Amino acid sequence: MVVGDRLVEDRLVGDRLVGDSLVVNNVSKYYKNFLALENIDLHVKKGEFLTILGPSGSGKTTLLKMIAGFENVTKGEILLNSQDISKKKAFERGFGMMFQNYALFPHMTVYENIAYPLKLRKKSKKDIEVKVKEILHLVKLQDYSQRYPSQLSGGQQQRVALARAIVFNPPVLLLDEPLGALDKNLRQQMQFEIKTIQKEVGITTISVTHDQEEALTMSDRICIMDHGCIKQVDSPENIYNKPQNSFVAKFMGEINLLEGLIVKTEADFAKVKISEELMIDASAENVALLKEDTKVFVAIRPENLRIAQDTSQFKNTIQVKVTEAIYIGEALKVKAQTSNGQEILVKIPYSEAGPIVMGNEIRLGCNSKDALLIPFN
Numbered sequence: 001m002v003v004g005d006r007l008v009e010d011r012l013v014g015d016r017l018v019g020d021s022l023v024v025n026n027v028s029k030y031y032k033n034f035l036a037l038e039n040i041d042l043h044v045k046k047g048e049f050l051t052i053l054g055p056s057g058s059g060k061t062t063l064l065k066m067i068a069g070f071e072n073v074t075k076g077e078i079l080l081n082s083q084d085i086s087k088k089k090a091f092e093r094g095f096g097m098m099f100q101n102y103a104l105f106p107h108m109t110v111y112e113n114i115a116y117p118l119k120l121r122k123k124s125k126k127d128i129e130v131k132v133k134e135i136l137h138l139v140k141l142q143d144y145s146q147r148y149p150s151q152l153s154g155g156q157q158q159r160v161a162l163a164r165a166i167v168f169n170p171p172v173l174l175l176d177e178p179l180g181a182l183d184k185n186l187r188q189q190m191q192f193e194i195k196t197i198q199k200e201v202g203i204t205t206i207s208v209t210h211d212q213e214e215a216l217t218m219s220d221r222i223c224i225m226d227h228g229c230i231k232q233v234d235s236p237e238n239i240y241n242k243p244q245n246s247f248v249a250k251f252m253g254e255i256n257l258l259e260g261l262i263v264k265t266e267a268d269f270a271k272v273k274i275s276e277e278l279m280i281d282a283s284a285e286n287v288a289l290l291k292e293d294t295k296v297f298v299a300i301r302p303e304n305l306r307i308a309q310d311t312s313q314f315k316n317t318i319q320v321k322v323t324e325a326i327y328i329g330e331a332l333k334v335k336a337q338t339s340n341g342q343e344i345l346v347k348i349p350y351s352e353a354g355p356i357v358m359g360n361e362i363r364l365g366c367n368s369k370d371a372l373l374i375p376f377n
Contacts, residue, residue, distance in 0.1 A: 020081050020171035020204055021046045022067065027076030029062055029228075036062050037228045040076070044172075049198055049205045051215040054225035055251070061176070063225070064208045068174050069093050080171060096170035096203070100177040102161040104149040110136070110160050111145040117168045135163045138197060155186050162194065166203055173198070175207035179214055191217045212252055216240065224248050241301075242285075246374055249299045256305075256344055258298045259376070265290050269368045272298050275340040280316045284373035297374040302333070302347035304370035307354070307362055314365030320344050325356040332356060336364075 022044040029037040037059045044050050052060040065071040067078060069090030077086045085093055104113050111132055118128045136142045139159040149157055158178070165173055178194065179187045195218045198205050209215055215222050216236045223233045224247075232239060232248045243249035246257060260272040260280065269283045270290055282298045284290065311317050320336035323343075327333075327350070334346040334356055346364060356362070 023079040030074045047202045048220040051207045051219040052223045053215045058225040059228040096165035096173040098165045100180045114163045135167045139163045173205045256300045262294045281368040282371040282373040295376040299372045302345045305346045305364045308365030315368045318364045
């Protein structure tokens with residue numbers, strides 16, 4: 001299958017389209033006196049899938065609009081393959097875009113919807129036919145070309161919107177809450193489908209979402225934002241397992257953040273005093289830079305805690321009192337409290353849980369690699 005437009009040979013490797021790189025360099029955005037984005041630096045690599053993730057009001061949509069050309073840059077520059085596109089209009093940038101509501105033309109068939117960007121670009125009828133057939137095959141809609149959007153399911157409409165966004169081989173694909181209109185099961189299915197298509201085509205993709213699971217599933221890297229600033233850009237694994245600050249730790253799934261003081265540092269971990277009765281060994285990068293008596297968080301994911309029947313199996317053990325136990329199918333979610341009143345959340349596989357009684361005391365265990373040191377902020 002030939003993928004690619006011969007007018008953009010620099011983005012073709014054999015028959016495979018290679019996306020372009022995009023750099024957001026020291027960009028800020030003001031709305032009168034309101035600072036919406038502050039000194040944003042972001043490098044999106046060729047062919048990668050990067051997700052901008054954050055709560056409402058974090059600035060993620062504003063950043064996407066500036067990349068797309070729908071909003072002007074107040075300060076800084078946006079570079080596409082090292083060329084400044086900050087002053088270019090949206091249509092001049094030529095990016096592919098897919099919106100949450102799909103924005104399909106209801107009076108056009110699937111074929112006509114996908115062909116529309118090519119007609120705008122004055123492609124020949126033969127070229128349009130070849131490209132539309134290729135893309136219909138790619139999104140598995142070759143048998144639906146003559147249907148109208150109203151005759152399609154939500155997932156099929158989304159694939160039409162995706163096909164229309166990439167059929168003209170844009171340098172970058174922008175996705176604005178692409179799965180927000182789908183129910184949970186279909187959303188999970190489409191996460192894999194979009195990721196597969198993106199990798200097959202090789203297009204550089206920037207997606208905006210507030211859904212953590214979606215970001216973890218689809219992304220090569222995730223950019224987490226809050227209050228107009230970038231908090232961390234990293235792989236999904238590092239975002240989840242090695243958050244650099246308390247905001248990222250709390251935003252990416254459930255986590256226990258225990259306040260404490262560093263009392264001693266070793267080769268690759270530090271001893272942290274949580275209370276008079278509780279000391280935890282926590283792993284940390286650059287341990288040599290840490291100072292004693294520094295206030296820190298110890299971050300432990302609920303799934304990394306276990307009931308400690310044999311305390312010798314764990315580097316750290318924590319005595320807690322059970323306050324609530326909730327059955328969630330594959331696991332039991334247990335809420336508990338330490339002796340100094342800090343709440344602990346535990347997620348135990350149901351097969352390992354055994355009887356959990358409210359008010360009883362249990363001992364939890366985890367190893368130092370599963371207890372991460374995070375700066376107090």
